[in-house]
Amino acid sequence: MGKDKIRRFAEIADFANVLQLDEGKPMKGQWANNFFKNDKPVVLELACGKGEYTVNMARLFPDKNFIGIDYKGNRIWRGAKTAIEDGISNVAFLRIQIETLLDYFAPGEVEEIWITFPDPQPQISREKKRLTSKRFLDMYKIVLQPNGVVHLKTDNDGLHAYTVEKIAEYGLNKHIQTEDLYHSAFVTEVLSIKTYYEGKYLAHNKNINYVKFSFE
Template sequence: MGKDKLRKFAEIDTFDNVYQMEEGKPLKGKWAADHFNNNNPIVLELACGKGEYALQMARLFPEKNFIGVDLKGNRIWRGARTGVDEGIKNLAFLRIQIEDVMDYFAADEVDEIWITFPDPQPQDSREKKRLTFPGFLAKYKTFLKPEGRINLKTDNDGLYLYTVEVVENLGLPYYKKTDQLYNSEFYDEVLSIKTHYERIYLKHNKNINYIQFSLDSTSDQLTI
């Protein structure tokens, strides 16, 4: 491991806005009260990478709490460092395996989920690793409020079409759906937030897909 990565791993241990593995479990059901010291809605960014989306949303919506979730500490470092430097109190990060996310949040604790440009896991053999696989949706259902919405933003057409199929097969309600986000009626202040990689995709004229849906009418097919 390079010296810069080692430095970042050591530094995030000192940040009061980063929780890692087991140390985040005591906050289950208590994130708003014990970390954020308020009663505001909680929004997760899953597979957040550098936390660019969570960071920008925290700036835009001080009346909400944002938590970026990812395993790679050297990436989380960037968003966490900026959050510390700017004194952004409604932003935190959780360094865990996404597969274990249900162990860190209690029933009805989360109001909204964002999944921005995740690894599409295109091989059929890795379908269960896709963050919109029904098994993952079942995990989100354990802590997402019934009316809570899930947002997927991706440049990968295959993952988008797969997610649309999952949503339709499960009979889930969706509210927004487009394979041309920046030419659609849904383009707004939040959806205009661009990650580093999204800017690269757009320079190469890559279309950006987006779907927003909820789990409030989930069938029995959704099992962990």
Template sequence: MGQKKLIRFEAIKGFDNVLEYPKDMQGNWKNHFGNDNPVTLELACGKGEYSVGLGRLYPDRNFIGIDLKGNRIWRGAKTAIDDGLTNVAFLRSHIDKITDYFAPGEVHEIWITFPDPQLRASRMKKRLTYPRFLRLYQQITTPDATINLKTDSPDLYNFTKAVIDLYELEILVDDDNIYAKGDASAELSIKTHYEGLDIAGSNRIHYLKFKLNKELPKEKEAILKEMFIGNDEVMEDDDDDN
């Protein structure tokens, strides 16, 4: 591990706005923030640009960026501290452990910004919009919570649309090129490090906003498998670094 990473890992241990694998946080985020304001999560937040950006836009709401990489979290946490954003925090954890840190109904909104699209078909179950993850989100969100996906990957965008359609979820916004009309909202105009890289080389950013307003029976996952990888291929195990 490089010297800079080591320094940042050590630094976040002293940041009041960073929690690393904390215990007894379920239902207690209001104590951390000192208020009962609605909570929004940014999953796989990287450097936390969205958590910080949304925190600036909405001072009456609380934002928590979640990522496993402490050296990335350092950037967002440091910016939030420097800017006096007491409504922004960061949680170092695997995404699939999210129910360990939030109580049912504690989260009002989730943003998934430029996650790894896991392009190999066999890794489909590792996509953060795969049903097993959506079921985890359902366990911690309010009944009317919204999920936001912003990605440069047409594959992840189309896969997520297929999931939404399969489970008959309510879709609120479907935009396959948010900057085409030149009138992107303040929320969607927040840019992350990974958006700047445009790893997919798509030259367009896709956005979906939907609700988890239906049950997500596991049996239907077989249909996704048939649609995207075929019966002769094997999906990898769930264990990963999400």
């Protein structure tokens, strides 16, 4: 492990806006009241990486609480540090495996889930690791409120097509779908937030896919 990674892992251990592994379990069902000390809705970004989306959504929507989830602490460090430096209090980061989501969030605790540019896991043998495969969709349905929604934003055409297929297969409610977000009528301020990698994709004229869906 490089020196920068070691330093970042040491720093996030002292960040008040970062919880790691079992540290987050006592918050299950109590994120708004016990962690954020309010009664505002909770929004998750899964596989948040450096947390650009988490932090910028928190800036845009001070009336909501945002939690970025990723297992790689050296990536979370960037978003958590930015939030601390900029005094953004409605954002937190949780360092866990997404597979354990139900250990950290109670049924109906979450208003929205964002999945932004995840690993598409293109190999057939790794389908279960795709963040819109049935195993994950089943988790999302539990933690989301009855009217809760899921957003997927990805440069990967295959993952987008796979997700749209699953939405149809399981009879989910598709609200918005586009294979070329920035040339569509659906662009909003929040959808215009760009991660580091998205900027690189757009510089190479890569289309950005987006789909919004719910379970009811």
